[in-house]
Amino acid sequence: MKIEKSFLKVFSTIKKKNKSLELHEPFIDRKDLLTVTKALKNKHVAGKGNYTNKFEKKISKLTKSKYVISCSSGTSALHLALKYLEINSNDEVLVPAINFISTANAIIYCGGSPHFIDVSEKTLGVDTLKLSRYLNQIGKFQGGKIINKKTGKTIRAIIPMHTFGHPCEMDKINNLAKKFKIECVEDAAEGIGSFYKNKHVGTFGIMGILSFNGNKTITSGGGGAILTNQKSIEKKIRNLTNHSKIDHTWKYDYYDIGYNYRMPNINAALGCSQIDKAKFIIKNHRKIYEIYKKKFRDVKYGRIFKEPPGARSNYWLQTFLLNEDNYKLRNKILNTTNKSGIHTRPAWKLMSKIKHLKKFPKMNLSKSENLINRIINLPSSFNF
Numbered sequence: 001m002k003i004e005k006s007f008l009k010v011f012s013t014i015k016k017k018n019k020s021l022e023l024h025e026p027f028i029d030r031k032d033l034l035t036v037t038k039a040l041k042n043k044h045v046a047g048k049g050n051y052t053n054k055f056e057k058k059i060s061k062l063t064k065s066k067y068v069i070s071c072s073s074g075t076s077a078l079h080l081a082l083k084y085l086e087i088n089s090n091d092e093v094l095v096p097a098i099n100f101i102s103t104a105n106a107i108i109y110c111g112g113s114p115h116f117i118d119v120s121e122k123t124l125g126v127d128t129l130k131l132s133r134y135l136n137q138i139g140k141f142q143g144g145k146i147i148n149k150k151t152g153k154t155i156r157a158i159i160p161m162h163t164f165g166h167p168c169e170m171d172k173i174n175n176l177a178k179k180f181k182i183e184c185v186e187d188a189a190e191g192i193g194s195f196y197k198n199k200h201v202g203t204f205g206i207m208g209i210l211s212f213n214g215n216k217t218i219t220s221g222g223g224g225a226i227l228t229n230q231k232s233i234e235k236k237i238r239n240l241t242n243h244s245k246i247d248h249t250w251k252y253d254y255y256d257i258g259y260n261y262r263m264p265n266i267n268a269a270l271g272c273s274q275i276d277k278a279k280f281i282i283k284n285h286r287k288i289y290e291i292y293k294k295k296f297r298d299v300k301y302g303r304i305f306k307e308p309p310g311a312r313s314n315y316w317l318q319t320f321l322l323n324e325d326n327y328k329l330r331n332k333i334l335n336t337t338n339k340s341g342i343h344t345r346p347a348w349k350l351m352s353k354i355k356h357l358k359k360f361p362k363m364n365l366s367k368s369e370n371l372i373n374r375i376i377n378l379p380s381s382f383n384f
């Protein structure tokens, strides 16, 4: 049997007749409907209402982050985190090459340069050993900062990302950040409910961000959050989300340029009811992983990606990793499955190959280049 056909066969007992298998769809129940309706009935849809406050408290409880600032999206959260660090045109920010586009864009919004780094097959996140060697080779310390010898720019920050919900090695990344005097802002957009060494992702760096977009483990329709343990950061960023407005009952005045990046109350209402189900949803994601593992057990051309050592993943997006010599099968498998209503997809386009990002610095990306052609994301949100 052709491999793509055998791949399809795995789904024969999972897929219901005449129903497609979605990559990721939200889990919406009666409580979500009731909560959102309540917010609507109270006419508390935007600035008024207490759901944003409640949602932040619930996130804080789950992640154990001291402060949580809800935002309009994960992308706006990234933008504000980098604004807080005052990233500018003299700065470079290290980001994994296997990534969603927002991270690189947020750096560019601030005038900075993304600098693409390689990922490891073990975590699908930052390859710490390769990065350490690279920084030793390209960097020089000057005035307490690490300067890229090639570009003359300061390497100011790193944004590790927890790919498909799988935590990367945050202890090693933090050690590197400390050694090279760079700030660490974690992109935990995909990682709500994921833990690395029993600590929630997004709480290792100076700041971390989450996304509650419609495709994520729990959703607020659209939305994001910044996690931090520092009061001064919370104060400044909360103000930035609200146009940098000076707090006053009736007067309009502003400290500086600001943004309209607050999470509307109606979105937070959905977020509140969703976060109460986070454990249940993640339990289901982990069950889906076990089912795929079993079903693909005897397959010789690849494997289901398992959470890395030390990590407890939310398994947001299930991943099939083709063996190195089978990468050419990817498109055939994607075509066959999608034609049959099984919504698989490849990983993103490599950041360094996207038109507006080609000009930015990058290290040797051999591992990312190899991995990107071998990843197939599988339907990840069905119920049993």
Ligand SMILES: Cc1ncc(COP(=O)(O)O)c(C=O)c1O
Pocket: 073, 074, 075, 076, 099, 100, 102, 103, 161, 187, 189, 190, 210, 211, 212, 213, 223, 224
């Ligand atoms: C890794 C990563 N970073 C950032 C974002 C941006 O989040 P949002 O869609 O909420 O703006 C996403 C996803 O949507 C993501 O997957």
